[in-house]
Amino acid sequence: MDDARSRKMKSGLEKAPHRSLLYALGLTREEMERPLVGVVNAASEVVPGHMHLNSLAAAVKAGVRLAGGTPLEFPAIAVCDGIAMNHEGMRFSLPSREFIADSIEIMARGHAFDALVFIPNCDKCVPGMLMAMMRLNLPSVLISGGPMLPGNLGPHTRGDLITVFEAVGRVRSGALSEDELERMAERACPGCGACAGMFTANSMNCL
Structure with missing residues (x-):
């Protein structure tokens, strides 16, 4: 060097x-x-x-x-x-x-x-x-x-940041509750790394 x-x-x-x-x-x-x-x-x-x-x-x-x-x-x-x-x-x-x-x-x-x-x-x-x-x-x-890495949203269900973005639209359309959205937000991004x-x-x- x-x-x-x-x-x-x-x-x-x-x-x-x-x-x-x-x-x-x-x-x-x-x-x-x-x-x-x-x-x-x-x-x-x-x-x-x-x-x-x-x-x-x-x-x-x-x-x-x-x-x-x-x-x-x-x-x-x-x-x-x-x-x-x-x-x-x-x-x-x-x-x-x-x-x-x-x-x-x-x-x-x-x-x-x-x-x-x-x-x-x-x-x-x-x-x-x-x-x-x-x-x-x-x-x-x-x-x-x-x-x-993707997050664990429930039994046999994985998710990531994109999943949360899409879920906002589902709440607005009435297909998902705000509580369910928040639980998803808590689990979708499990730690360090560039966003999925x-x-x-x-x-x-x-x-």
């Missing part, structure tokens, strides 16, 4: 102040001399597709160290399109893609990373990170957080 890019930031007499700040991060001389790998982690307690990404980031950093690099993690935002839908929040979903790409480029260029690992999972965040990857043209890997459906997140993760 080549560290030519980061040497512009960390090597030489004039870069002693820079190194002092890297020491402040807890890096040793040996770690500082290795290639610096930015780990872009979109982990969040707001977005179900991202709430488990810290465990992936930990594995990524261990792998970077085994490969002879020094991982330095930094965050990226994400908007959950499902939560942001049908209120003013939906106006911020698409702009978040540009903000994600721009903020990653700022971090990567400002800190002279030699390589990057991207860890997104949801709508706008995956394409935003891919846009940053293309702009930066650094050795990069993108790791998906994977899909959300033909949305940007799953399409981009398949790509």
